[in-house]
Amino acid sequence: MSKASFKRLPGFRDFPPEDLRFRNHIFDAWRRVALRYGFQEYDGPPLEALDLYVEKSGPEIVGQLYNFRDKGDREITLRPEMTPSLARILSERSRSMPKPIRWFSMPQLFRYERQQRGRLREHFQWNVDVVGEDDVAADAEVVAVAIDGLRELGLTHEDFRARVSSRRLLAGLLGALGVTEEHLAAAFAIVDKLQREGDKTAQRLRDEAGLDSEQAAQVLELLVGATLDELAERFNGHEGVAAEVARLQTYVGYLQAMGLGDYVEFDLSVVRGLAYYTGIVFELFDTGGELRAICGGGRYDRLLELVGGEPLPAVGFGMGDVVLGELLKDHGLGPGPDAGVDYFIVCVDAEQRELALAIAHAQREQRRSVAYALREQGVAKQFKTAGALGAREVIVLGPDEVARGNAVVRVMASGEEREVSLEELR
């Protein structure tokens, strides 16, 4: 037998128990909040036909995917995002379902990006979607779920905010300020980069979006400072802009009614690169400004139709576990110490082995967690193992007590001991 040494693939994580507990802590919070909002959990396969993503995002996407040709000569890929699977699943069944559909999922997603230090090729992502409702109440409901997901994990509005915008509003404003239809996509791409390369924005608006210097300056001024009230006043004669401003005002009002107004900031520079968003978009970000976005989402009213389903409006978000995990760790938030087992059973000698097994199983039947040494060992060693397993109480089976029909139970935290009848334990 050779003794090869194997490593995990670059960009992937192992989850030994301490990391899995942290992951489950996040998953449990996500699931609790989604259920509290009346969402139902679903899942799909980690592999899908490559075309599903090419159809939605264009052929450029393939360079970033974990795609391959399978043994049946199919072009397939590990899923890079969940929404196309959601759309595919719904395309087969949405027509017979009452609307709106409220579904959530927590899939593992994969991208084959050129490996950078610390950059992962997989993450888990909480996906929450409302399908079949175009009222802005659905948009507000979805961002509230995302905000409460973070609040459930102990984060507050001092730690994170939601930046909210609307692509429809941005298109209307850019149009009103002189960007022509043909330059709109270029202008969106420039605005999308504002956070990272703000100083080049005016120049690029002139060079790539066909604006003159004054127009570019006006756009820039709106992007960095305009409030909804200012926009409402300044563009009240411009039908498309005014309607979308009113929609955003309703949205903010709904979040205020929920008590979440403190979490929401209007920010016209939020675009969300992906092409398929059609209305209100949002990002959650840490107020420290040190991390990438924690979560991104918005309205995508044309995707279901695009993959062959019923034409239905939709709004949703994806929140990954990696950036969120960093933020939680920065704030010292986590699952708390491991509870350990309820009981550890110590046998003073081998004679008590079968009695220990009977007690262990009886306690497990009552939903208590129980461990014991799986071989004959000295009492001191058994107590050491009990300590390592974080046992709350140790049940000691010694020949004298057992002969009297009893066992000694020691509370590990206090050292307090009492005799308990074996009848009670088994």
Place this chain on the structure above:
Amino acid sequence: MSKASFKRLPGFRDFPPEDLRFRNHIFDAWRRVALRYGFQEYDGPPLEALDLYVEKSGPEIVGQLYNFRDKGDREITLRPEMTPSLARILSERSRSMPKPIRWFSMPQLFRYERQQRGRLREHFQWNVDVVGEDDVAADAEVVAVAIDGLRELGLTHEDFRARVSSRRLLAGLLGALGVTEEHLAAAFAIVDKLQREGDKTAQRLRDEAGLDSEQAAQVLELLVGATLDELAERFNGHEGVAAEVARLQTYVGYLQAMGLGDYVEFDLSVVRGLAYYTGIVFELFDTGGELRAICGGGRYDRLLELVGGEPLPAVGFGMGDVVLGELLKDHGLGPGPDAGVDYFIVCVDAEQRELALAIAHAQREQRRSVAYALREQGVAKQFKTAGALGAREVIVLGPDEVARGNAVVRVMASGEEREVSLEELR
């Protein structure tokens, strides 16, 4: 925009909410039982280096795998089983860990098998392992976890049994009955097929395992009927056989002490095809005999060393969700009806919208699940949605009651209504 129509890949499952609930029902039971036995949960990546499996199972395995070459020119595969990942993860850290290590996981696993009707290419598998303990108590503990996993889901010893054998015992018996070292592997393969092609077994033992007619008849007689007590008596002078019979007797005794004796049957024909088992092996199977094995496991004392880790004895099992799911459905066992949301809030007109949002969020903060219509709708339609969501109670916000500072709360099951002050609700 084209309207393509996408399908899921053959052999994969979607999990719409009704199926995901069933899956979570199984996962929750698995997790509860493992924790009760003091096991800790872990996970690994769904992709691993192909060599990890070739090292363990030989190059023949590649034909059954979902393997491919990634963009970094690595030969990789979707994991077909969890134990090699467990061994890889432990190889990096086991030396500093107290033994035994008790870990469990619930990974999704993948095989690219030629597609047969209803045969899946993925399943989820509960993996439970004790690493670092060669005492037979570890073997008993592991099979007890598997048995209790099924009991937790409502199955009883009328529905399933554990068939138990030992590869070391079988090797000793075959040797004692005339199978030479060089024929041992062939004889194991023949015994492994006994259930499916029993009538050919005697012939094959003569043709392929070098036995004469009398020897073959003796082997066959042992395989189908021998009890542990008979073997103890007949082979008490044969050291290797006697020691392994005694080990199995201790094992059965431990399970009897736990109250699980009814679940265990000694059956020498259980071999578990995989080459890496070294001692006691077992299968759980349905007593109806209609399904494939529900679970298989056993002792594998050389695997960790094989993948480059610390040489540690180990025992564990894998239980898939597919065969188990069929058995549960055959017995009408499942998660029970969906609980539905706690509250649905009905607005008599749009004036109450923001009040509804405030109440919804206040109740969600108290961990209740709440839904409401995401657009303005008639009261009858809202009640219909409340019914579809299985709401336990409906909170009706009408102008008159709200003016009095109250809401009407209707219990959906009984139709009983009461007025509750808004202060209590928000």
